[in-house]
Amino acid sequence: MKRFLVLVMALVLLFTGTEYALADNETASANTRDGGELVIMLDPGHDATHGGAVGGGVIEQQAVLKIGLYLRDELNKYENVKVYMTREGMDCAFPNTIGVPEGSKRCNEARVAYADSVEADVFIALHLNSYTNSTPNGAIVYVQNNNFSPEAGKISQELGQCIVNRLAELGLKNGGIFQKGSAADTRPEEYYYEDGSIADYYRVLRYSKKVHMPAMIIEHAFLSNPSDVALVLSSEDGLKALALKDAQGIVDYYGLTLKEGCVAGELPDIQQVPETQTKPSPEPEPQPEPESTPEPETEIETQIPEETETEMIPEETEKVEEPTEEDTTADDLDASSEPKEFPWGGIVMLVVMFIAGGIGGAVGVRYYLKKQSAMHKKDEE
Ligand SMILES: [Zn+2]
Numbered sequence: 001m002k003r004f005l006v007l008v009m010a011l012v013l014l015f016t017g018t019e020y021a022l023a024d025n026e027t028a029s030a031n032t033r034d035g036g037e038l039v040i041m042l043d044p045g046h047d048a049t050h051g052g053a054v055g056g057g058v059i060e061q062q063a064v065l066k067i068g069l070y071l072r073d074e075l076n077k078y079e080n081v082k083v084y085m086t087r088e089g090m091d092c093a094f095p096n097t098i099g100v101p102e103g104s105k106r107c108n109e110a111r112v113a114y115a116d117s118v119e120a121d122v123f124i125a126l127h128l129n130s131y132t133n134s135t136p137n138g139a140i141v142y143v144q145n146n147n148f149s150p151e152a153g154k155i156s157q158e159l160g161q162c163i164v165n166r167l168a169e170l171g172l173k174n175g176g177i178f179q180k181g182s183a184a185d186t187r188p189e190e191y192y193y194e195d196g197s198i199a200d201y202y203r204v205l206r207y208s209k210k211v212h213m214p215a216m217i218i219e220h221a222f223l224s225n226p227s228d229v230a231l232v233l234s235s236e237d238g239l240k241a242l243a244l245k246d247a248q249g250i251v252d253y254y255g256l257t258l259k260e261g262c263v264a265g266e267l268p269d270i271q272q273v274p275e276t277q278t279k280p281s282p283e284p285e286p287q288p289e290p291e292s293t294p295e296p297e298t299e300i301e302t303q304i305p306e307e308t309e310t311e312m313i314p315e316e317t318e319k320v321e322e323p324t325e326e327d328t329t330a331d332d333l334d335a336s337s338e339p340k341e342f343p344w345g346g347i348v349m350l351v352v353m354f355i356a357g358g359i360g361g362a363v364g365v366r367y368y369l370k371k372q373s374a375m376h377k378k379d380e381e
Pocket residue numbers: 045046052053060127128
C-alpha cells in the first residue's frame with residue numbers, strides 16, 4: 001500500500017516539482033509495531049567539512065561516527081530492521097553542500113531528504129553536547145513537538161524518552177527529553193509549518209516533521225564536562241556503551257527481537273573511569289612518581305564539583321543575605337553591649353586613685369615626718 005502511495009506521490013511530485021509535496025501529503029510513517037520492517041536512519045552529526053564541537057580532547061564528528069557504527073552493528077542483530085546511515089566515514093556524504101553558503105544547514109536538509117527517499121520510519125541524529133562552562137552534564141534528547149504531525153511528535157517523544165532513560169543507566173544524568181520551538185521573529189517562512197503552527201527549532205527535526213517522519217537528536221553527553229568525558233566520551237568502551245544504550249532504548253520502544261543466533265552486545269564495564277583510574281592501580285609500588293598521586297585528586301575534583309557547585313549557590317546567596325541582617329542587628333548589639341564590656345576604665349581609675357591616694361598619703365606622711373624631723377631638728381637646732 002505504501003509503495004503504491006509513494007508511486008502516486010512521485011507522479012504528483014513530477015508534475016508539481018515541489019520537493020516536499022510527496023512528504024507533506026504522505027501519511028504518518030508506520031510505527032512498524034504493526035509488523036512491518038522498521039527502517040532506521042542513523043545520522044552521525046557533522047562531518048570533516050561541517051565540523052561539530054570539540055572538548056576534553058574529543059572531536060564530536062569523530063566520536064558520533066563511532067557511536068553510529070556501533071549502533072548500526074547492534075541494531076542489525078534484530079529482526080525486521082533495516083538500518084541506513086547518512087555517513088559511514090568522515091567525508092561529507094552530500095558533496096553539493098560543500099563550499100556553498102550555509103553548507104551545514106544544506107547538509108542537514110540533504111540528510112533528511114535522503115532518509116525520506118529510503119522511507120525511513122525514524123531519523124535519529126547522534127550528537128554530543130557542549131556548553132560555555134563545565135557545569136552542565138548528562139544526556140538529553142531533543143524531540144519533535146506535536147505540531148503539524150502529532151503522530152511523528154508522539155513517536156519522537158516516546159522513543160526519545162526510552163533512549164535517554166537507557167543512557168542514564170550508564171551513570172549519566174538523565175536530562176530527559178526537550179522540545180524546542182522555533183523563534184517566530186526571524187525568518188518566519190522557516191519557523192511555521194504550513195498549517196501555521198510553530199515549527200521545531202532544529203533543522204533535522206523540522207524537515208523530518210515536514211515529511212511526517214519522527215526524528216530526534218540524541219545529545220549523549222557533554223564534551224565540556226570532565227566527568228562525562230571521562231565516563232563515556234574519552235574511551236572506545238564508553239562510546240560503545242552509549243551506542244548499546246541507544247540500541248536498548250530503540251529495542252524497548254519498538255519491541256524488537258533478536259535474530260536467531262544473535263546475542264545482544266555486552267555492555268563494557270565503564271564504571272571504572274578509563275585511563276585516569278586504571279593507571280594508579282598497576283603502579284602502586286613506585287610511589288616516588290608524582291603522577292600517581294595527582295591523578296586520583298583530579299578524579300575526585302571531576303566528580304565532586306557537580307554536587308558542591310549546586311550546593312554552593314544557595315550557600316553563597318545565604319552568605320550574601322546574612323551579612324545585611326547581621327549588620328543591622330550588629331549595630332543594635334554594639335550599642336547595648338557596651339555596658340557589658342569588662343570595666344577596665346573603672347579599674348584604671350581605682351588604681352590611679354589608689355596610687356594617687358598612696359602617693360598622697362605617702363607625701364602627707366613624709367611631710368609629717370619631715371615636719372617632725374624638722375621640728376626635731378628645730379629641736380636639735
Ligand atoms: Zn552536534
